Amino acid sequence: xxxxxxxxxxxxxxxxxxxxxxxxxxxxxxxxxxxxxxxxxxxxxxxxxxxxxxxxxxxxxxxxxxxxxxxxxxxxxxxxxxxxxxxxxxxxxxxxxxxxxxxxxxxxxxxxxxxxxxxxxxxxxxxxxxxxxxxxxxxxxxxxxxxxxxxxxxxxxxxxxxxxxxxxxxxxxxxxxxxxxxxxxxxxxxxxxxxxxxxxxxxxxxxxxxxxxxxxxxxxxxxxxxxxxxxxxxxxxxxxxxxxxxxxxxxxxxxxxxxxxxxxxxxxxxxxxxxxxxxxxxxxxxxxxxxxxxxxxxxxxxxxxxxxxxxxxxxxxxxxxxxxxxxxxxxxxxxxxxxxxxxxxxxxxxxxxxxxxxxxxxxxxxxxxxxxxxxxxxxxxxxxxxxxxxxxxxxxxxxxxxxx
Numbered sequence: 246x247x248x249x250x251x252x253x254x255x256x257x258x259x260x261x262x263x264x265x266x267x268x269x270x271x272x273x274x275x276x277x278x279x280x281x282x283x284x285x286x287x288x289x290x291x292x293x294x295x296x297x298x299x300x301x302x303x304x305x306x307x308x309x310x311x312x313x314x315x316x317x318x319x320x321x322x323x324x325x326x327x328x329x330x331x332x333x334x335x336x337x338x339x340x341x342x343x344x345x346x347x348x349x350x351x352x353x354x355x356x357x358x359x360x361x362x363x364x365x366x367x368x369x370x371x372x373x374x375x376x377x378x379x380x381x382x383x384x385x386x387x388x389x390x391x392x393x394x395x396x397x398x399x400x401x402x403x404x405x406x407x408x409x410x411x412x413x414x415x416x417x418x419x420x421x422x423x424x425x426x427x428x429x430x431x432x433x434x435x436x437x438x439x440x441x442x443x444x445x446x447x448x449x450x451x452x453x454x455x456x457x458x459x460x461x462x463x464x465x466x467x468x469x470x471x472x473x474x475x476x477x478x479x480x481x482x483x484x485x486x487x488x489x490x491x492x493x494x495x496x497x498x499x500x501x502x503x504x505x506x507x508x509x510x511x512x513x514x515x516x517x518x519x520x521x522x523x524x525x526x527x528x529x530x531x532x533x534x535x536x537x538x539x540x541x542x543x544x545x546x547x548x549x550x551x552x553x554x555x556x557x558x559x560x561x562x563x564x565x566x567x568x569x570x571x572x573x574x575x576x577x578x579x580x581x582x583x584x585x586x587x588x589x590x591x592x593x594x595x596x597x598x599x600x601x602x603x604x605x606x607x608x609x610x611x612x613x614x615x616x617x618x619x620x621x622x623x624x625x626x627x628x629x630x631x632x633x634x635x636x637x638x639x640x641x642x643x644x645x646x647x648x649x
Contacts, residue, residue, distance in 0.1 A: 380425055
């Protein structure tokens with residue numbers, strides 16, 4: 246407070262000095278130039294990513310089963326291992342996830358001195374597949390063929406993984422989100438699925454997840470997967486595209502409304518807390534809207550990354566990485582259908598972080614994403630993986646980024 250304002254404050258009698266102090270503070274504040282902060286700056290983290298390199302996993306067979314279909318990825322910081330779910334529908338062998346060791350390397354230029362050396366490049370040196378773990382259903386046996394289409398995986402702090410099955414109604418595969426023992430693969434519990442996601446006919450109209458467009462993104466937030474058993478924590482699950490009853494056949498080019506579920510998991514029964522609306526961007530070809538293939542919690546404050554992917558026979562795969570903010574998003578859990586006017590609903594806000602076409606590399610079918618280990622320079626890594634669809638023309642591609 247300035248000397249002149251102190252003198253002004255001293256002139257007030259003792260009973261009135263509180264009011265005098267208020268006046269002095271008002272004068273002081275109105276004389277200051279306060280920084281202007283935009284809504285975007287308040288909502289989003291100041292995030293950026295640096296691309297460090299790509300790695301192609303050689304085609305191989307593990308215990309007699311072709312390796313492939315890696316559609317979800319999660320990282321175990323305590324063991325320094327990744328777990329990747331395969332979306333094999335059990336027709337090549339039982340449904341399973343793989344334990345992977347990803348080795349990151351930093352090469353120092355041999356001729357450079359400590360004072361003049363540029364930042365040495367960091368890259369993935371190799372990815373080693375250590376073992377598969379079969380998923381065992383409630384009855385303790387592997388899932389029969391064409392009963393599961395696993396797409397997402399998230400490590401929990403109680404030595405389990407949550408796995409989402411997408412749902413393929415035409416093949417009788419129902420969507421689910423279940424918890425499995427990390428060591429044995431045995432089913433331990435399931436999250437309640439809202440009725441509107443279950444494929445069925447209501448009033449002569451189909452509803453539920455579309456074929457191959459159900460539960461795709463899966464992430465855990467609100468706790469830590471290190472430091473022992475901690476509860477409660479939160480699970481976030483997103484569909485790849487709209488539910489059947491949310492689409493309007495009369496306007497096939499409408500913006501696709503995607504639903505995202507928010508669960509609380511604790512010692513008691515899991516609880517569905519809320520549901521929110523997410524709008525994907527149009528495809529680069531302008532022929533529709535991209536699919537939401539993955540979501541990832543990056544902090545405990547409601548900030549996430551989302552991965553949107555589309556495919557065009559001529560231009561190939563297009564992938565964009567967004568930051569999304571849940572704060573202020575409307576709870577739509579009581580909204581039966583998202584047809585019509587949605588102006589009263591506040592969707593999840595999002596902001597483009599990176600269009601992967603700018604990397605200048607050939608992209609494959611990227612579907613999995615996780616925060617990985619600390620890099621040799623002390624920064625945080627971000628790892629993406631592609632689903633090769635068990636197609637010899639495609640590859641299992643790992644992309645390594647620095648998250649800033």
